[in-house]
Amino acid sequence: MSLWGSQQKQNGHTDDTAAADDTQPPTEHMARRSGDSGRREPTERDRLLPATNDNGNIARPPHADGYLDPDDPAVSxxxxxxxxxxxxxxxxxxxxxxxxxxxxxxxxxxxxxxxxxxxxxxxxxxxxxxxxxxxxxxxxxxxxxxxxxxxxxxxxxxxxxxxxxxxxxxxxxxxxxxxxxxxxxxxxxxxxxxxxxxxxxxxxxxxxxxxxxxxxxxxxxxxxxxxxxxxxxxxxxxxxxxxxxxxxxxxxxxxxxGLELDGARYLVDGEKYRVHLACVGDAIQNSTRVPTVLLEAGETPLEYDFEHWAYAAYKNGTIPRYCYWDRPGYAWSDNAPSPHSAGMSADNLAEALARADEQGPWILVSAGYGTIVTRIFSARNFRNVAALLLIDPLHEDLLHTLANPTNGFLLWAEGILSPLGIQRLPGALFKGRTREDRVYGRSAGSGGKLLKAHLQESLVADSLTKSEVASARTIQSVDTPLVVISSGIHVRSDDEWARKQQDLTKLTDNLQSWDVVGKAPHMVWRTLKGREVMEERVGELVKGVKGKMME
Structure with a gap:
C-alpha cells in the first residue's frame, strides 16, 4: 500500500473509490486520472513522487500516489x-x-x-x-x-x-x-x-x-x-x-x-614479407669465382650455433665463402602467410639470392627439417647446385611426425600465450636473457614468430610439403655429389630412422660418403667429433667443385 493511500486511511477516506484507487499501480492510476482530465500520457521523465514546498515539507497534491519500494522491479x-x-x-x-x-x-x-x-x-x-x-x-x-x-x-x-x-x-x-x-x-x-x-x-x-x-x-x-x-x-x-x-x-x-644484423633483409613473394640473407667472404677471389657453401637451418635459428662451425671452417681456410639465411619466422625474417610449405621456403631462398645478386655455384649444407627445403631447392635450381651435404636429414616418410595433431595443438596454444611473455619476461628480468637470446638464441623458441613458423611447418608437413619433396626427388640431378652425416645416437635408438638415413644416401648416384658419428645427437655439430667430420666433408666437396670449375 502506498504512502498516499495510508494517509487516506488516517484521514478517514475509506470509501470504496479511494480504496480501489489505492490498490492500483501508480503509473496506471496516473494514466487513468490523466486520461480523465484530458492531459498527456506520463513518460519516463514524469515524476511520480510529490514535490516539496519551500519549507522542505512534502506537498502532496490530491493526485499523488506516493513512493515505490526501492526493491520494486519497476525501479530500474x-x-x-x-x-x-x-x-x-x-x-x-x-x-x-x-x-x-x-x-x-x-x-x-x-x-x-x-x-x-x-x-x-x-x-x-x-x-x-x-x-x-x-x-x-x-x-x-x-x-x-x-x-x-x-x-x-x-x-x-x-x-x-x-x-x-x-x-x-x-x-x-x-x-x-x-x-x-x-x-x-x-x-x-x-x-x-x-x-x-x-x-x-x-x-x-x-x-x-x-x-x-x-x-x-x-x-x-x-x-x-x-x-x-x-x-x-x-x-x-x-x-x-x-x-x-x-x-x-x-x-x-x-x-x-633494434638488434643489428649481418647481411640484409629482402622482400619476397610479391613483396609481402622480408627474409634475412647474409654472406661471409668474397664471391670473386684471385679473379676467379669460388663455390659458396649455402647453409640451411634445422629446427632452430641458424645463427644460434649451426653457423659457428661454418665460420670456423672459413677462418681455417677449409671453405672460401659461405652464405646463410633465415626461413620465414626464424630470427630476423618476417613470418609468411599461412599455409607455408618447405617448397615455398625454397622459392623464398631462390628469390632472396636473386635479389642479392648471388649466383653460386652452391654447395648446399643443411640439417634436420632444413634438408627438406634444401632438397626442393636443389631440384628446382639444379644448374647452380654443385653438391649436397645433409646432416641427420629428415626423410619425407617421417614428415607425419611433425604433422601430429597433438604437436600442432601445443604449438598453437603456446603461440596464443606467447604475447603474455610467460617465459621471456622472467628470462629478461631474472635470468639475464639478452636480445640475442630472444632473436636467435635459447629463448627464440618461446617467441610468437618461431612458434608460428613451426606451426606452419607442422600443418602442411604430411600434405603439401610431402608432395613437394616427393616431386623433387624424381627430378633431382643424379650426378650431384652427395654426403650424408647421421647421428649415431639417433640411428642406434630408432631402427626406422636408421633405415630412412640409408635410403637418403640413394638420392643421387654420386654418394661421396655416409658417416655415422657415434656419440653425436641429432644436432651433430654440438659435438667436437661431429664438427670435425662436417668440416672435413665440406672441405672435400669444395675441392671437388673447384676442380670441376677449373676444367
Missing part, C-alpha cells in the same frame, strides 16, 4: 531509453568483435587475401580476445555499475594506449603487426572507453530512476549486487595483469627490433 535503469540503447550497441559491438575474432583465428591457419601480417598474428588475436572479455564482463554485470569497474577499465585503456604508441613508434613492429594488428588494438582501446561510458551512464540511470520512483538515490547494495561487483572487479583485475604482461612483452619486442 532500463526504464531509460539511453541505457537500453547503450546495451543494444554493446551487444552489436560484441557480435562484430566475435566475427573479427573468428577471422583472426582462421588467419593463423589460412591467411585471407590482404589480411596477412609480417608478424606471428598472435598479438592481434590476443587483443581481440581481450576486447571480447571486456564486452562480456560489461554485459554480464551491466546492471551493477561500480567505481572499481570504471577505474579498472581505465587502467586497461591506458596500458593499451601505451601499446599503440610503442607499435606506431617502432618501424619493425609497425610492419609486423600491420593493419590487422593496429585495427585490433585501436578497437580494444575504443571498447575499453565504451565500457567506461556505459558503466557511468548506468550509474546515472540508476540514480535518476531511484530519485524519480523512490524519492532518493539508493546508497546501499544488496548482497547479490556486492557479489556482482566483486566478481566483475576480480575479472577486470585479471585483465589488467594480462594487459601488463602484453605491454612488457611488447617492450621486449621493441628492444629486440
Amino acid at each position: 535503469p532500463y526504464n531509460l531509453w539511453t541505457v537500453r540503447a547503450l546495451r543494444f550497441f554493446s551487444f552489436l559491438f560484441l557480435a562484430l568483435t566475435f566475427l573479427w575474432w573468428v577471422l583472426l583465428l582462421v588467419s593463423i591457419f589460412v591467411s585471407p587475401p590482404g589480411l596477412n601480417t609480417r608478424g606471428s598474428g598472435f598479438f592481434d588475436f590476443s587483443y581481440s580476445c581481450l576486447t571480447l572479455g571486456l564486452l562480456l564482463c560489461s554485459l554480464l554485470f551491466f546492471g551493477a555499475p561500480s567505481l572499481a569497474m570504471r577505474v579498472s577499465l581505465g587502467v586497461i585503456g591506458v596500458l593499451l594506449l601505451i601499446d599503440l604508441i610503442i607499435i606506431v613508434s617502432i618501424h619493425r613492429l609497425r610492419n609486423e603487426e600491420g593493419p590487422a594488428g593496429l585495427a585490433s588494438l585501436v578497437w580494444a582501446i575504443f571498447i575499453s572507453g565504451w565500457c567506461i561510458l556505459t558503466d557511468r551512464v548506468v550509474t546515472w540511470g540508476k540514480r535518476e530512476e531511484e530519485e524519480r520512483l523512490t524519492g532518493r538515490p539508493e546508497t546501499r547494495r544488496t548482497l547479490k549486487e556486492w557479489l556482482e561487483v566483486l566478481v566483475a572487479t576480480v575479472i577486470l583485475a585479471i585483465y589488467i595483469v594480462i594487459a601488463v604482461l602484453m605491454t612488457g612483452t611488447l617492450i621486449l619486442r621493441a628492444r629486440d627490433a
